[in-house]
Amino acid sequence: SNRKLLILPGDGIGPEVMGTVRKVIDWMDRRRAVSFDVDEDLVGGAAIDKHGAPVTDATVDKAMNCDAVLLGAVGGPKWDDLPFERKPERGLLRLRKDLGLYANLRPAICFDALVEASTLKPEIVAGLDIMIIRELTGGVYFGEPRGIETLPNGERRGVNTQVYTTSEIRRVAAVAFDLARKRSNRVCSVEKANVMESGVLWREEVTKLHGEQFSDVELSHMYADNCAMQLVRAPKQFDVIVTDNLFGDMLSDAAAMLTGSLGMLPSASLGDVDESGRRKSLYEPVHGSAPDIAGQGKANPLATLLSYAMSLRYTFDLPEDADLIEQAVNNVLAKGLRTPDIMASGMAAVSTATMTDALIQELDKM
């Protein structure tokens, strides 16, 4: 086959939830005659333990030469005290940067079967379906100068630089407008143009691109602090939100938590289409590595499985197979199966393994 998938399970519950995906990949091969060249490698703490770095050049090379990367999660207390440059997170950040994955798609969807899991009132979140597009290779995450210096008076000074250029803003905004056209055709662009010049530029460039190429899409602008409030007050007012790396980090996590089921939410990170027609891409669940429950069979594998389904949709052009997997997820939820993180009274608490078996059974029925 020529579908090349690189699996990077990472740390904590990463390897467990990736086990579920492996079983579904086998099923796809067996029953749908859709096969993948699957390679697997280390990232995060696992790579630090083996190689002394959160990702090696060889692994980055592999990631560059596959069609999609599927990542579990990175980090854990074991590596918390490492110096900044050697932390597990640096592996993920290097992959994003080296692969040029500038558009992070973070759906915040409230699953009907899980409305009660939200801390918000059901009427506020039932049917919620937002897509947050977060810029992922620019801004304060990568801006220079950066670092900590000691001043003549003995004080220290920590600096980071928030920086965006015209083209960085335009390319991620184009992804947002494109996606909006396939949804409810509304984009809300979020910055702090009242306080930051980089936000002024962001607003101007998004507005310009909109006028040039996407004037059929409804565009609005909102300050980031107000957006944080509006997500809590009335999240269903949004369709697509596009914002920078740092605001996107916080807003997408807040939005994810609104749904009450972080263990359900996938994400995609996309780069440009290269000469060979290939768009670099990385898929990962929104949840973290959850070291506290790692190795106990308690992990919810659905976010990672749905991330794999996103790869079928966005990278491998297999929308029907993506649909099958999403349907299987809906079916296991409808049957009342719940891993501990989404357990509710009257439902059946199951392990990662039982959930996986149930998913395969549902797939077999289709």
Add this chain to the structure above:
Amino acid sequence: SNRKLLILPGDGIGPEVMGTVRKVIDWMDRRRAVSFDVDEDLVGGAAIDKHGAPVTDATVDKAMNCDAVLLGAVGGPKWDDLPFERKPERGLLRLRKDLGLYANLRPAICFDALVEASTLKPEIVAGLDIMIIRELTGGVYFGEPRGIETLPNGERRGVNTQVYTTSEIRRVAAVAFDLARKRSNRVCSVEKANVMESGVLWREEVTKLHGEQFSDVELSHMYADNCAMQLVRAPKQFDVIVTDNLFGDMLSDAAAMLTGSLGMLPSASLGDVDESGRRKSLYEPVHGSAPDIAGQGKANPLATLLSYAMSLRYTFDLPEDADLIEQAVNNVLAKGLRTPDIMASGMAAVSTATMTDALIQELDKM
């Protein structure tokens, strides 16, 4: 009298809600023999219209020479298209900076009578009482270099600088630890030390200060994205949160919205104590200028009144009078009076004026 208060009503509903405070100040004079030298001036759009700048040097001078500033709100669509440097917000930012108001205290309290107004389930927010301490004169709000430049290739580039020094971090952290001692003795310090060196410095300096002077206070650390999630998931886990200017902007607004009643939340911004023993201070409601309802008698004056009460507590050392006002607010709510923003079925919808009369009546009874 030597209690000097400068009132800056600002824009939108600012003047209306300040009218309520004026009546309470008169009541204090009449019934408590507590009098103020009240001066009033312009800020924001109102100052732009009159003087062409969002705050004049003369107004800043007045603010420097009073004991406390009480501000309404700034901004509105009329001034939205002004260039960055002349926007209404710049007036507020200049006051914060010139007065050295580095510690912004933002209580997020869920009033018992208003639990139902929250979009969150009652069990998640009932009894909520968080204090967010936001650094207010540093970080990306004021860091240099900043601006928009045009590159040789014709692209533009927007830059802002996130910068913190040892002493900037220590002084705001000290305010947080001090306040925690008077509350539940817990401080959660929030940054992105996994991504930003300025966050690494923040975490190290807070930890150091804690070890040196505040080891009796319980200290924890949290990443800003996780904090945004935890505020939605389980806000009552927090006592005092201390964070930087930009994270604080978003997190305090999200926290405020959890309570369901933005129209109820005051804030205080404090500077250092000067040679004369005076601590510069500015008090303002968390809500904005709400231009859509300005001039219609619909504004909720309680957040501004509670901001005035905070000034009695923190600047004027009149805790009993602050208590009286807070009690009057509780009483009008208990009687079922509600401005439109907090209206609920079975309650009595009232105007700003009726709410004000009811407050004075309650005060008269005490």
